[in-house]
Amino acid sequence: MSKTGVNASPLAPAWLTVPDDVDALVPGLWPADAVRDDDGALTVGGVGLTELTDRFGTPSYILSEGEFRARARAFRDAFTEAFAAGDDETQRTTVDVYYAGKAFLCTAVARWVIEEGLCLDTASGGEMLVALRAGVPGARMSLHGNNKSDAELRRALEAGVGRIVADSLPELARLDALAAEAGVRAPVMLRLTPGVHAHTHDFIATAHEDQKFGLSLAGDTRETGDDGEAGTPGFTGSPAEAAVAAALAAEHLDLIGVHCHIGSQIFEPDGFEAAARRLLGFLAHVKDRHGVELPELDLGGGHGIAYVPGDAPRAPADIAAATAAVVRETCGELGLTVPRISIEPGRAIVGTAGITLYTVGTIKDVRVDVAEGQNAADDATAVRRYVSVDGGMSDNPRPVLYDADYSAVLASRTSTAGPALCRVVGKHCESGDIVVRDVYLPADLRAGDVLAVPATGAYCWSLSSNYNYLPRPGVTAVLDGSARPIVRGETETDLLARDVPEPAGQTGV
Template structure:
């Protein structure tokens, strides 16, 4: 069936919701696996880190991203401990600010950045540059120069042009850069599916099957000022098991073996990327860090044994799996509208004071989220609703389908879990909206780690002509 030209939100109408969504026995209750570890309801009011969200909104306004510091740190430690003997790089693209970079450092993780801006945050945080990795398919000359000047621990090269550019930088600065080669293994893992062959057609990496990856290794080996560490592979996002990693590791380690036999080099490192999934809704069943570590290290050991290779030092790059569950977004309801559809069906739209400017993922990826009433107990029966934003787009939808109390009304607070990854980092000023703050909570205290934008911030970039 051909998709509707205006997007999924305009396609065939159904107000029953997806098959996996069940009406809750208690519409006030939280589903624990969707929320950060300290989230709970007390007399109907959602608390995170011991802070009542009603109090948080009174102090900091809405909408607001609420960051559970204890949860974030615990997930970081789980990956550090689960992957003991490996290198864990927190993928800063999921969410990064100076405070988070410092937490990552304190918990003993490395940091992966993919732009000059993210590198600047790491520098501002005082993050040890030897524990920074720098990604990106089109790093500018200025970005490469800054990375080499700062002495970042590794640069993941993505094209022949970048190899030349980086070699030029190291010659000019008289420095050495440690590099990894990003390869495309012809594998994409998305949830429980992996499909071979169709994924060479992308902007990232060097193809293994075409021979480009091997040629890149040769070019790096011939360049002065470049030290080759190993190969890097990233196969997708929201991955719930290790099947795709197994296929990718096999193909990447075949290239390792080829490099060993044809070039005479045993590469010391292997990075299998990130993309580890989280539970956005009850249909999601992610693996924990310890399970992933056990499965992935075994895969690498077994594949190396089969090829008589020394086992390289493994690294992984969790981002969403650390930041995602640690944040919820709290909104205030502005309007509730029941719309009669064809056939007598009714859809209830609950409009909040944010939307696609603070969470683009539903509109962009057809992502699913959950939500809960956050400010009171309700005795009303559960009602299927659609949580929508305030922007001038019919596709401005935050939660496509979820049960809320039937008496949800203007002034109520609604919280959406699992918004720590790619929500603030992809936030925009669409309709000249002001981006919300990130408020960290712990032990009953709240503090702003990214402040709310103001109209002065918005207008400061507007280069108005002289009056």
Template sequence: MGAHEAGALHSPGYGGVATVPAWLRPPGDVNELLPQLWSATVRRGPEGALEVGGLPVAELAARFGTPAYILDETDFRARAVAYREAFTDSFADLAGADVYYAGKAFLCTAVARWVAEDGLCLDVCSGGELAVALRAGVDPARIGLHGNNKSDAELERAVAAGVGRIVVDSLEEVGRVADVAARHGVRVPVMIRVTVGVEAHTHEYIATAHEDQKFGVSLSGGVAAATVRAALDRPELDVRGIHSHIGSQIFDTGGFEVAARRVLGLVAQVEREHGVVLPEVDLGGGFGIAYTSEHDPLEPKALADQMAELVARECRGLGIAVPRISVEPGRAVAGPSTFTLYTVGAVKDVELDHGAVRRYVAVDGGMSDNIRTALYDADYSCTLASRESAAPPVLARIVGKHCESGDIVVRDEFLPGDAGRGDLVAVPGTGAYCRSMASQYNHVPRPPVVAVRDGEARVLVRRETEDDLLALDIG
């Protein structure tokens, strides 16, 4: 790989085009779909166009427009059930396990209902997410509320609704939650979120367990122990246990092993010093998915088996009973279930230094519907969706329509050389965080979420309109 002062992506590389990332290989068949990147019902139909749930993407584009998030309901629900069954089975001989779907990945009333119907609990981290869950009819006892800076109104609403647990994020919050509980005359179940000093192998912006960050109370310096003691001293609080979360897009259980050892050490300390057995431990989520061919995530059963083994081993070493475990998959359920469907507009080749060329393929969405590439330097894949092509592959960069040079959807991927205006392009793995983090930048309305199942499609979240934009502007 040649060096360039503007970065490796500007240096010469494969076949006279811009440098190919180490993990990206020229495809033998540019029309091939890698199964690990797509939801279960996605395939190419008889004419070569992409289909999902038995419906061709051209029909979906005609009915719902582009860009659009296309959610494979069968796949989403199967992944949710797979996590519930895996952890139920793996922890059956211990103290059991609960799976909380992390609503921050993507939440709407339909998804909240699916999660409840399929036997999962639901984790929310704002008043808005709680409102969606309650509107969907989710049993409040199966809802957990997170948040590092919960407002008084959010705590009041959660306690009044009877949520199953509030994850306390600071020493100061102990008293605030207890005071709200006292006003309502109830005893509120709480967990104490701790930072365990484990930094998962992930982007620094989404690694959440190292010490210098906003979440939780530190195990070091006795802060976590003091917070637990303060919570135990308030009779309005039912201290259920300890919560930790070590990051996102994690592909092995090494970080969880260290985190479990430190969290369970605190559980043992509480039992030793206060004679109180904390019955639950939440090890968080962050389980990774395949965005590109370089990613190799663990299957739910393998993940659950490994976590059950490490928890049992750590508890034996500490001489304590195994607590009930909970985990919080969000991305791992929602992410692979959805792809974003775009229509191609402008296509241009840009000559770089040393004669290298980069092809820019502009689509009708961009960073307003997927900020992750710009925010996290995330990698995505894509495919020509409206047809097959016999044209040779060309390394392309998929960009959006926004007034930003960093408006990149897919940094590097091979597309057929004849892909052009009017073609449909699909980007897989966009079910988590893309709609949740979507914006109205440049006053571009946010796309709809369309669920597809067994040959039928329906809108879960409608497309925003210019009227919606203007309705917020009171002049």
């Protein structure tokens, strides 16, 4: 709702309304344990902002352990219950929830994942290394990647990783040879591209044909519809079919199932449902052609979270119920036993659990021409307030990578001032260094105030950099009034640790 008597800025996007209460923490954007204390300052997990900024400074990532664990349990319980239902045993199955470590991973988070009954998905040798350091059993890990090295595959085989998700025919051949060398059999799933276009940014849509991941399901034939016309592409002659034949023939591979991932930050259910039907159709094709009913199906992740007011992500229970319904219905139509199901939520577990704290520095008011169609007179201008903070694209590159929108609040105090349209920007030497593109903040915002940006638990720390030689912030976990570092913030000494100075007067020439 818009604040009574306050007009929206003509520079604001259509989805952004003037808040009734500029100090409010919008439900859905924040961890459930984020509240304001009696003095108006933000607290998370029972820990006050003053303690957090005094101990850890800014910028700083804060992660609510309670929120993370609650979201992990919500996905685990919802999918377990949804797939335990069914009229007969062939419609009921086990579900594994794999936390996608690429969203955010450290040893503490890996332990939380295992303690909450989830498995862990890794996408590199480094992520496997963190998981092994945390004591994650190999059987509860998976390894993804479109270009895995021999060293990464060897590490997975040595650790007894529960499944290796193969991305290509050459990888299957290499993995077979490495498994023979190690004297083991490698459990393999095939990553397939079902040709489903997800409603998300092109850079994070991963199931259409023209991209680097997976094995295409599109064959050289087309299935015939009920009316006799050629219908959807069939599977015969597809890269996916060739991979199944290669995996089944390999002496040291156990083909346990297939996998897909249609993208990230997706709200609509139709893409997930279409992908499930397409992959189950392929499992039926494999059964008919090879006489093998593959026992597992991984439907990936990509379920969205709320980043700004108005975002409406689906609840885990709704996602689980819809997924179970389409899987059971399709398996019934195809004469398949419902396979063991796995999903890979990462952002949907950790995203809302994280916030980032920044300290305000320079504030500038810039007069901007109002574009045609923004309900303004000819030659009208409006003011956009630029609020600079002490971080930026080095701790959150998502706005510049994906045009991602975020929100923010004044966290160190409350205000009785009216709202002003602001753009929160970083301190990097880039005009595109934007943290929050459009947000209403109190008009009396001043240097030294602390801002909090919600929903930064996923893909912020994991994509962070040292651009302009800024140290990467640490990550602090909060729970029941206690705060503890789980990733140490970098220092200037760390920045110089890998730099190799040359003796004076010496060059590489």
